[in-house]
Amino acid sequence: MPRFLRVIAPAALLAATLAALLLGLGIGGASAERAVLDPGAVVRFGMPIGRTLVNLTMAGLIGSLVMTVWALASEKTESRVALDFAAASSAALTVASAATLILTYVDVSGQPFSGDAAFGAGLAMFVTEIELGQLWLIQLLLAAVTTVLCFAVRGRRLTLLVLVAGLATALPLAQQGHAAGASGHAQAVNSLLVHLIGAGVWLGGLLTLVVLVRVVDRARLAVLVSRYSSLALFAFVGVAASGVVSAWLRIGSLDALLGTGYGRLVMLKTAALLVLGAFGALQRRRLIPRIAGEDRGGRVFAWFVVAELAVMGVASGIAGALGRTETPVALEPVRDQGGRITPAEWLTGDPLPPELTTTSYFTEWKFDLAWSLVCLFGAALYVAAVIRLARRGDRWPVGRTIAWLLGLALLFYTTNGPFNAYEQYLFSVHMLGHMMLTMLIPLVLVLGAPVTLLLRAVEKRRDGSWGGREWVLWAVQTPYSKVITHPAVAAVVFAGSLWVFYFTPVFRWAMVEHLGHQWMIVHFLISGYLFSLSMIGIDPVPYRFPYPLRLVTLFATMASHAFFGVTIMTGDNLMLADWFGAMGRTWGPPPLEDQMTGGGIAWGIGELPTLALALIVAVQWSRSDAKEQKRKDRAADRSGEAELQAYNEMLASQAERDRRLDTRRR
Structure with a gap:
């Protein structure tokens, strides 16, 4: 069975992929x-074949590293084999x-x-001056680099670094899928990356x-398939949701879905995805119990995998064809499409939204699939x-669940929502979103105590592999974690980030570049979360200040925030004048006045959290003092107030001694 599966399964995948492509x-x-x-038949067919091979080999890289980090025991042969793969x-x-890069240039x-030298010079210019070439x-x-790391690294913890490098290989491909400056660029990049x-x-x-x-028995294979099935469930949700978003951005209408070649390919890929979803349901309900429980379990697993990989090949081949098919909605930047465009479209790629009103905070939305899935998965797992x-009979406070x-x-x-829709155009909205991300949201999330819940709900693995519990325990005990969770460090990062972010080129990077914007969200969330955790957190950390010092730290950060807000409010120069001042808004306050409003938000509203x-x-x-007093009262009850009696006896002894000294002196 192992030899049959290792030969037939990849062959079925490649054959189905090529045929579907x-x-x-x-x-x-x-x-x-x-x-x-x-360009000739070689390029017409070679480019989609090369791009499809890029997708397949990237899948092998990412999938094997995720399985190594999440499912496999690092001391066993299975981990070494997965890293070799x-x-x-x-x-x-x-x-x-490399091959696809050259074909793309041709x-x-x-x-x-x-x-000849002319071809080499043109290729060099392509990869250094043209965005598409730079991405390739x-x-x-x-x-x-990831190849070198895969050969060089074999430790469990260092494999996490290799996984990060492997995941990074998907970012340039995601950015290629939608031109910078094209409408919906941010949504398209995030969707394609997911x-x-x-x-x-x-x-x-x-x-x-x-x-x-070939290196695990059937009992171990059943365990690994079960762990893979859990990962595949999350992957299925992400692939399905991102496929819908990406297809809609490129199709734009129902007529284009039904009446264009691109739309027909999307429907074929959707059908393949539904079949794969059925495979996943069968795998979880029927296949996993049969692998170790029946004599024919191994053979059933083999044929099941061959069939599933064949369908995956069909989906991969159609995806490769979609990448070379003209989309109903143009993907080039709006500035390159001809016709008149607004300054906002020139800068952002998207049209200027309608005037911001009170109702806009409930009606205007600009969806981001990646962060939507973060919220969905975070809620589902919690x-x-x-x-x-x-089910185990343990209780978890309802308030913590509500807070999370x-x-x-x-x-x-x-x-x-509206913060994402308007933050590129109004500094005040950007600042309000910043305050939400770095102050209010982390404060509420910390009260949910997710680490404590995870440690209580997830059982310890005993087969040498690391799951969520083991990785979190390791993360909170690392020297780096001890440094960044120290209250003094967390406070400096929390307060200092404002100054570093807004008064350095980082601000421009976050506003202009998609990657910078995502980094901004992650940084604000983490810095705010660590600060709130060090002040009021329930989850364990190596050290927390005593309560009086916590209040002093909070008032110091409030003063820093206030000074920052006043600095913005009283500034005479417009920050990023060629961005906020060049949007061509015909509604709302002037850019400098709007910037002053943003400073007021940082000073006033930002202090409320x-x-x-x-x-x-x-x-x-107060509760800590009350608990301490109750503890002392219970200890006194258990000992019959022995401590108080001993104290009184000591005082009586001292009084008797003093009385005797006075008598002798007389």
Whole structure:
């Protein structure tokens, strides 16, 4: 069975992928000879084949690394075999990326492939000055670095670094899928990134199981398939949701879905995805119990995997064809589409939203799939953990659950609602969103005590692998964690980030670049969370200040925030004048006045969560004193107030001694 599976399963995947790719190129029209500047059949077919191989090898890399970090025991042969597969996948990704880069240059330049100096000079200019070429060069370099790391690293903790590098290889491909400056660029990049990583975990994880069949017995295989199935469920949700968003951004209407080659390919890929979803349900309900429980379990698993990989190949081939098929909605930047555009469209790629009013805070939305899934998965995992505790007979405070879900709801609203829709155009809205991300949302999330819940709900693994419990325990005990969770460090980062962010080029990077904007959200959330955790957190940390010093720290940060807000309010120069001052708004306050409003928000509204923190610290201090007094009272009851009696006897003894001294003196 192992040899059969290791040969037939990859063959089924590659055959189905190639067949679906060629069929999809015909349906979408990408295989037809171009009327102008046709690059030839080699490039017409070579580019989609190369891009599809990039996707497949990236899936093998990401899936094997995720399985190594999450499901496999680092001391066993299974981990070494998975890392070898990751290294081979990364090496193949490097070669496929290099070939696709060259084919892409031939396609866009119209220059035939040759070994002369002119071709080399043109290729060098392509990878250094043209965005598409730069992205392919970054993709190639990341793949090469990851290959070296896969061969060099074998420790459990260092494998996490390799996983980060492997995930990074998906970012250049996500940015290629939608031109910067095109409408919906941010949503498209995030959706495609989720799609690539989800597909990588799904397909690559299954390929890793195929590779591991020869080194694990059926009982161990059943355990690994169960863990893979949990990962595949999350991957399926991510792939399905991102596929819908990406397709809609590129199709735009129901007529285009039904009447264009691109739309027909999307429907075929949707059908393949539904079939794969059915495979996943069967895997969880029927296959896993049969692997170790029946004599024929191994053979059933083999044929099941072959069929599932064949369907995955169909989906991968159609995806490759979609990448070469003309989209109903143009993907080039609006500034390159001709016609008159507004200054806002020139800067952001999106049209200027309608005037901001009170109702806009309830009606205007700009959805971000990645952060929507973060909120969805965060809520689902938390509720599942609470349910697990309840089934076990343990209780979890309802208030903590409400706090966690409320924090995620606020995070969803901030990253998908009017703050996301207007923060590029109004500094005041950007600042209000900043205060939400760094002060209010972390405060509420910390009260949910997610680490404590995880440690109580998730059982310790005993097979040498690390799951969520083990990784979290390691993370909170690292020297780095002890430093960043120290109250003094957390306070400095929390307060100092304002000054560093807004008065350095980091602010421009976060406003102009998609990656910078995502970094901004993550940084604000983490810095605010660590500060709130050090002040009022329930989850364990190495050290917390005494309550009086916590209040002093809070008042110091409030003073820093106030001084920052006043600095913004009284400033005479417009921050990022060529951005906020060049949007061409015909509504709302002038940019400098709006900036002053943002400073007022940082000073006034931004202090409210800090005051709430101070109030919570005071309440916790009071409760701590009350608990300490109750503890002493219980100890006195148990000992018959022996401590008080001993104290009274000591006082009586001293009084008797003093009385005797006075008598002698007389």
